[in-house]
Amino acid sequence: MYHYVRGETPRPPSGYYHLDIGDFRAQLDYLRDEFTMLSEATFRRCLRGEQSPPTDGIVLTFDDGLADHHEWVLPELRERGLWGVFFVPTAPLVYGRRLPVQRIHSLVSEYPGPELLDALDEILEAADIDLLGDVRSMYEGRDTADSVRQFKHLLNRAVPDHSVSGVLDRLEGQFPAAQTDVSELYLSASQLRDLSEAGMTIGAHTVTHPVLSDLPTAAQRWEIRASRRQLSALLGEPVDLFAYPYGGAESYTDRTVELVSDAGFTGAFTTVDGDADATEFRETPLTLSRRDCANVEHGDATFSLP
Numbered sequence: 283m284y285h286y287v288r289g290e291t292p293r294p295p296s297g298y299y300h301l302d303i304g305d306f307r308a309q310l311d312y313l314r315d316e317f318t319m320l321s322e323a324t325f326r327r328c329l330r331g332e333q334s335p336p337t338d339g340i341v342l343t344f345d346d347g348l349a350d351h352h353e354w355v356l357p358e359l360r361e362r363g364l365w366g367v368f369f370v371p372t373a374p375l376v377y378g379r380r381l382p383v384q385r386i387h388s389l390v391s392e393y394p395g396p397e398l399l400d401a402l403d404e405i406l407e408a409a410d411i412d413l414l415g416d417v418r419s420m421y422e423g424r425d426t427a428d429s430v431r432q433f434k435h436l437l438n439r440a441v442p443d444h445s446v447s448g449v450l451d452r453l454e455g456q457f458p459a460a461q462t463d464v465s466e467l468y469l470s471a472s473q474l475r476d477l478s479e480a481g482m483t484i485g486a487h488t489v490t491h492p493v494l495s496d497l498p499t500a501a502q503r504w505e506i507r508a509s510r511r512q513l514s515a516l517l518g519e520p521v522d523l524f525a526y527p528y529g530g531a532e533s534y535t536d537r538t539v540e541l542v543s544d545a546g547f548t549g550a551f552t553t554v555d556g557d558a559d560a561t562e563f564r565e566t567p568l569t570l571s572r573r574d575c576a577n578v579e580h581g582d583a584t585f586s587l588p
């Protein structure tokens with residue numbers, strides 16, 4: 283699993299979970315030399331239960347529909363004849379809107395956590411926004427890592443959905459280096475088609491990248507089904523792979539998995555750390571585990587929190 287992969291670029295987020303292009307190249311060479319890189323045909327046979335995945339099999343996946351994937355990733359995959367799956371949220375493409383998740387990454391990468399958290403407190407208090415859930419305990423620690431965690435938690439889980447964009451607008455007003463243009467950050471429709479025409483597979487990743495487990499069933503169903511419909515329309519072909527936003531065990535429920543199945547998806551990935559082995563393919567193909575490539579060979583060189 284990859285997210286941001288980039289070389290020198292002026293656009294945020296910088297230094298935040300991004301993998302440097304040099305490390306990415308080294309990883310691809312290492313993976314190709316040491317493991318079996320699955321073709322799409324083999325991967326699909328494994329999904330259909332027609333064969334077991336090889337124990338050293340690798341499938342490359344890229345989340346969030348980032349422009350990085352066209353600019354930096356695609357040339358490297360092409361050069362090596364490798365296949366990958368790209369999970370693309372549709373709101374940037376269909377509505378021209380940046381998603382809270384990347385706006386938060388940009389803020390956190392450009393400014394110190396304690397400053398961001400103080401500003402967020404003030405904005406929430408001034409706007410008298412009612413927070414969801416018990417967040418009082420979140421305010422205890424104030425070192426940088428804690429404050430970043432709290433900042434993200436508040437915006438991702440505690441500020442009601444309809445208030446998040448407005449709060450982020452105000453934060454970016456105070457922290458302008460975090461502002462990015464939607465077209466610089468995300469894949470355009472033509473870049474998406476380039477990926478597809480180069481033999482890559484495009485999978486759904488909802489419309490707005492919410493924590494699905496926080497949503498009522500009808501809203502989950504819409505996020506799942508609309509993203510599939512919108513992507514299929516953009517590509518002119520069906521989309522049958524899915525990845526859960528955030529993807530940790532707490533980010534989806536059994537009901538979510540049912541909705542993913544009902545929508546017609548045949549394979550889905552979580553971000554639960556582990557190997558998608560033969561048992562997972564056979565028994566739980568809609569909750570396949572992944573490994574974050576920030577944590578494998580050549581993967582940790584640029585990970586840092588401000």
Ligand SMILES: [Zn+2]
Nearest residue numbers: 345346527528
């Ligand atoms: Zn994502």
